[in-house]
């Protein structure tokens with residue numbers, strides 16, 4: 001069913017590609033999405049990892065389970081505050097509802113989420129609490145974000161108070177593009193646009209406070225929303241290392257880039273290969289050494305542990 005990595009190879013036990021007896025809706029860079037009847041989805045987070053917009057050949061063990069279980073952890077806390085798409089992230093429960101998946105239960109453990117299917121708004125709802133990434137790049141050159149002026153004199157990684165709602169278009173390929181809030185109103189109407197901003201700010205503020213108490217800064221994060229039976233739903237992954245920049249609070253200082261919590265070993269190694277002239281920055285990337293794969297896996301597990309205060313159940317990571 002899945003395509004497991006051979007024992008002994010880097011990433012052994014990890015999943016590159018799922019293959020389930022359900023209609024495949026799409027394969028993203030990281031997640032495989034299947035239809036469950038007309039109105040639900042099974043979202044399966046693989047252990048694929050991307051860096052510098054290139055998907056690496058080697059999977060990162062436990063990464064898919066971290067993404068799914070961290071999203072589930074946040075969504076449970078948002079129950080009753082923000083309507084969301086999660087039905088279950090417990091493979092035993094999912095298999096009980098979908099007996100045709102029984103032969104795949106082990107492969108799904110930890111990484112699968114049964115969701116309510118929504119009509120996705122074509123806008124990435126980014127909230128920025130610190131000035132970094134594409135926002136810093138534009139600000140440094142033009143003093144603006146998505147063409148709109150920001151206060152002068154901000155430094156790289158500076159805290160933004162209040163946080164900025166910074167929508168972007170969902171690009172089919174390549175980088176997402178930051179757009180002004182007026183463009184969201186144009187696309188979705190003022191009522192939906194205001195609601196997306198309100199919910200994005202609320203979820204970000206909640207996540208920022210929880211993470212801060214655990215020594216993690218949520219520099220920025222991306223949410224997706226959809227509509228279902230006239231109601232807005234928070235969908236997709238929520239406050240994970242793949243949808244957010246997490247920085248260790250210890251050692252934070254504006255005026256320079258901050259180390260990222262998760263893919264830093266991977267990025268550092270790839271940068272080294274590039275600097276040495278062994279990689280030109282395009283796909284395919286050079287094969288990752290086992291210790292880089294392991295270090296990256298450990299970072300994802302550490303992000304889960306630090307945020308939730310518990311170890312990810314290892315039964316969910318194989």
Ligand SMILES: Nc1ncnc2c1ncn2[C@@H]1O[C@H](COP(=O)(O)OP(=O)(O)OP(=O)(O)O)[C@@H](O)[C@H]1O
Pocket residue numbers: 027028029030031032033041043085115116117118119120224226235236237
């Ligand atoms: N409840 C939902 N209803 C409908 N679509 C959803 C729901 N939850 C998530 N999705 C969609 O499922 C997909 C998840 O896949 P994934 O994040 O791997 O790929 P992507 O974001 O489309 O592309 P990539 O990450 O490769 O740039 C996204 O397209 C997301 O919009």
Ligand SMILES: [Mg+2]
Pocket residue numbers: 028
């Ligand atoms: Mg995505």
